[in-house]
Amino acid sequence: MASLITCPHCGSRPKEEFSIRGEVRSRPEPAAPFETWYRYVYVRDNPKGRQKEYWHHVLGCRRWLVVERDTLTHEVYGVTDAAAYRASEVKEAAE
C-alpha cells in the first residue's frame, strides 16, 4: 500500500486521509444486458500488478480519485480526479 498519494488537488498526502473503494469499473448504460450489469456489480479482476482504483480523499478535498497502482510493488503510476477520468472515458466511448 502506498504511504503517500499525490492528490491532484491537495498534493502529496498520507494514505490515512483516504478511503479506498476498490477497482474502477465503468457503470454500464441502463439498457446494457444483464450479464454486463452482473459483472459490474459482482465480478472483480483482482489483478496481480497494475490496477485502477477509486480512492476518496475523505479527510482532504473530498474528491473521488482514480489511483492507478501496482498491487504487487505498490508503485503508484498516476492519480486523476474521478470526474475527469469519467469524462475521458465517456469521450473515448463516443469516439
Place this chain on the structure above:
Amino acid sequence: MTASRLSSGGLVDRSRPVSFTFDGKSLSGFAGDTLASALIAEDRLLVGRSFKYHRPRGVLTAGSSEPNALLTIGTGARSEPNTRATVQELYDGLVAKSQNRWPSLDFDIGAFNSLLSPFLGAGFYYKTFMWPKAFWEKVYEPFIRMAAGLGKLTMESDPDRYEKAWAHCDLLVVGGGAAGLSAALTAGRAGLRVILADEDFLLGGSLNASRAAVGGVKAPDFAANAVSELSSLANVTLMPRTTVFGWFDDMVFGAAEKVQKHVAEPSHDRPVERLWRIVAKHAILATGAIERPLVFGGNDKPGILTASAVSTYVNRFGVTPGSRVAVFTSGGTGYRTAHDLKAAGIEVAAIIDTRDAAADRAPDGVKVHYRGAVVDTMGGKRLTGIITERSGFEEKIGCDALAMSGGWSPVIHLACQRGAKPVWSAEKQVFLAPESDPRLALAGAAAGLETLGEAIADGAAKAKAVLSALGKTAATADVPEVEEQDFAGHQPVWYVGGARSKAFVDYQNDVHVKDLALAQRENYTSIELTKRYTTSGMATDQGKIANVNATGIVASMRGVDPAVVGTTTFRPFYTPVSLGVIAGTSRDEHGRPVRRSPLHGWAEKNGAVFVEAGLWYRSSYFPKGEEKTWREAAHREVMAVRKAAGLCDVSTLGKIEVFGPDAAEFLNRLYCNPMLKLPVGKARYGLMLREDAMVHDDGTVSRLAENHFFITTTTAMAGEVLSHMEFYHQAQWPELKVRFVSVSDQWAQMAIAGPKARAILSRVVDADLSDEGFPYLSARDVRLKGGLSARLFRISFSGELAYELSVPAAYGEAVADYIMECGAEHGITPYGLEALNILRIEKGFVTHAELNGTVTADDAGYGKMMGMQKPDFVGKQMATRFGLTAADRMQLVGLKPVDPKNEIRAGAHLLREGAEPSMANDQGLVTSNCISPVLGHPIALALLKSGRERMGETIIVFDRLRGDEFPAIVCPPVFIDPENERLKGEAQVSPQAKEEASR
C-alpha cells in the same frame, strides 16, 4: 569486587554522579552511563532470570540487540517492563527492577524449571498439554503463564504525553556511527537537507568504543567534531535517541524518538516520545552490524559478554565486567578486545581461538589456544571459569568474565522489510541486503565492511552517489586517515562441538541447540517452521542475537549452505515501540471525540440518561420520580406521546442540502423511489439502495424550492451517505449540475409528536398549522414567533400527529426550552431513544436493525415503492434478478407471543413447530423487540422466510444462548393504527384508535 569502574577513561562525566536503585538497592553511576554500564560498574552482573528455565542471566551486549538485561524501569503508572538496560540512559532517580524471578533475583523458586528442562524442550506445549482437554484453561495455561514470561504491565493509565510528526528531507541517514557521520558530513556540506537519526543518546556508534585514531585525533573526538560540525549546518537535523524502526512505501520511514525517557519526572510541556514519519528522497542505512555470540556449552552465565560489548564497556564507559577476562573468538574481533582490555590494565586470562592459526597478534604475554573450544563454563550466578578442550585435552581456566565473538551480522533489517530477501555472501559469510530500490543504499558495516576506514570511505561514497542522483556535486574534502591495528575476519563456527551443558542460541526465549536439532528431526526443517516450533527468534529482540546463528546451525545439521536455509522474514518494528507513541495524541477524547447534539444541554436539564451511539451521546430516556428502570421511563414517555405530546432530539440525523438544476434528477437516480415530481413544499420517505439492490439507507427528502432539496439520513450512515452521493456525482454522473453539502451540525432538529403537537407548536411557529394549511408531509421554511427562521416538516416516526422542527444549531436549546414551556399545560414530555424505538416498532417502521445489508426494498415491505419505470437508479438492475425475487426470501413481519409473559428478544431465530434447531431449518430471525405499552404485551419485528404469506401461523422463537423456546404468532408488522388515522391528530382520531391508545 570483580566487575568495576576503571580509575579513568571512558566518555562518562565523572564529575556528575547519578544515583539510581536496582531491586531496591541504592547504587550510583555517572552521567553518560547506560543502566547496564552503571550496573556493571557496581558489580551487578546478574540482572535477570531467563524466560523458561529461570537461569541466571547477565548483560550480554552493549546495544539494542540485548536479549538478557530486560528490566522494569520506573514506578507506578510510569513503570515500563522489558526495557533493555543496555540502551536505557541512566538518570538521577531511575528505579529499576529485575523480572521473572520470585521471591528474589538471587533466590528464585522458578529455577526449579531447569530440573524439568528435559520435559520443557521445543514443542513441549503441544505434546505435554494435550489432555485432558479441560485442563488447558484451568491448570496448564495459568501454570505456564506464572512460570514463564517477562515483565508485567502496569494497569494504571499512562500519565505521559506522546505526539506524532512528519519530517521531510533529501537524505535520511540511519545510524550515526563512522559511516553515517561520514555520509551526513558529505551530504550536509554539499547543502542537502539531511536528517541523521540514531537510537543511541550519544552519536558516534563504534567510534565511541574505539582506540583508533581518525584524522589524527582519537576516534570519539573525531565523532564529537563531526557532530559539532553537523550541528552547525542549518540544513542538517540530528536526531539522537531516535530509532528508525521501519521502511515503508514511497520512501516513508517510521521512527520513534525518546524525548524524555531519560528523566524521572518528564516535563508536561513536551511529549515523552514522538513518532516520526520521515519522507526522504534518498536514504543511507548506516546501521552497523551486530556481533554474534559463539554457541557453546554454558554460554549464558552472567559474566559472558560479546567481545565488542566488553570493548564498549571498557572504552566508552570506563567499566570492566571482570578483573580477569578470557576471550573466545572465531576471528579478529576477540583480539581487538584483548588489546582493549590490556590497554585498560585488565588481565587477559587467555585467548581461545577456534581457527587453526591466525594472522591476528595477541597482546604480549597472553596465551592463545588455536583450534580451541570452550565446552563448558563454571559458576552459578557469576562466571568463575571456563573448561576448554583441544585435541582431547581439557583445561580449566579461571576467569570472571568471558568476551566471545562469533563474527558479525550486518543490520539489514530495514532494507529487507518490504519483501526483499537477504542474500548470503559466501565470501564474507554474512547475509547482505539485495539492491531493491535505487533510493536506498547501505553503507559501512551494514554493507558488510569491516574496518573503520572502509566505513568512513563508504559513507562518503554513498552520499556522493546521492548527490549526483540529485544533480549536486560534493564539496571536495578529504576522507580522514584511520590509524588502527589490523584484525582478520572471522571463520564462522556456528556451533562449538562437545558441549557439556546447554548451548544457547536464543537467550531470551531459552532456545538451545538441542531444540533446533529436535525441530529438524521432527521435520520442521524450513527456517520459518524451525522458528515457530522452537520459538527461536520470536522474543522481543526478534532474533537479533539468535537468527543468523540459528540459520548456520540448521544449515550444518541439514548439511547444506546457509544460503539454502535463508532467513526468516524481516518486519517492522526494528526494536519494540511503545503503544503510547503509536497512539500519539489519539487517546481518550482525542482518539474518540465526543459528539454532543445542540440539544444536549436541554436533555441534561430534563434529566436524560445518555447512551453512546457511535461518537454521539444521545438521550436514551428521562427517568422521573420513582422510576428505577429504563423501561418504566420509556413506557411513560411512549404513553405521553400517544396521549398528549413528546419532544425528542433528532439532531443526530444526517442532514444534507442539495442544490442545482439537476438536483431532482440526481436524487431521482440515488433513491429507488421517484423524486422528480416531488412538489415544492413536500417531504417524502426515501429509500437508497446499493448497486446490488440491498437497502443502503433511508430517510426523508424534502423539496424546499425547485432546485433546493434537504435530505436526512440515519445517524449511523450520515458520513457513508455523503460519500455515496459524492461517488455517484463525481465518478459516475459528473455532467449533472448539482452541489451538496452536509449540514448535520448546522441544524438542531426536534420531533414534536402526539395529539397535542399542533396545539403546542401553534404557540411557537408563526404559520397556519391546520390540516389544510400544513398537511401531512409538508416541508417548509417557516418563522418562529420571535422571528427566527426555521424549517418545519410534518413527518412522523411514531404514527402520531408529528412535526420535526429545525432551527439553527445555536438556537436549539432555547427553542426546545420554549416548546417545553408552551407544552407544559398539554403535558409535553421529553422522550429518548428507547421510547422512540418502541413507538416505531409499534408502527412497524424499520431501522438498520432490519435494514441490515441483506434486506431488499421488497423484503422490508417497500417493493411497491420502487420506481421501476425510472430509466435508471442505483440498485435497479439487480432488484429484479432471480435470487432477489425468490418466493422464500425473508420478509418483514410482526410477531406476538402466544403467552404474553414470553418476551421475544432480538437475535432469536425462528423455527417451524416441531423442527429440530439447525441451520437448515432456520426460518428467520427477530430484529427488534419491545413490550408495547399500548398493547400491554411483547411484540417484535422479524425477518421470516416468505413471511407475508404466513400471517397467523404459529412459529417457534428459539434462542439457545438465552434459553428461549416458545410459540409466537406471525402478524403484520404494523401493530397499532394500521389505517394511519392518528397522523391527523386529536380531532381526527377514530374512536377505535382512541380506545387502543387508552388501553
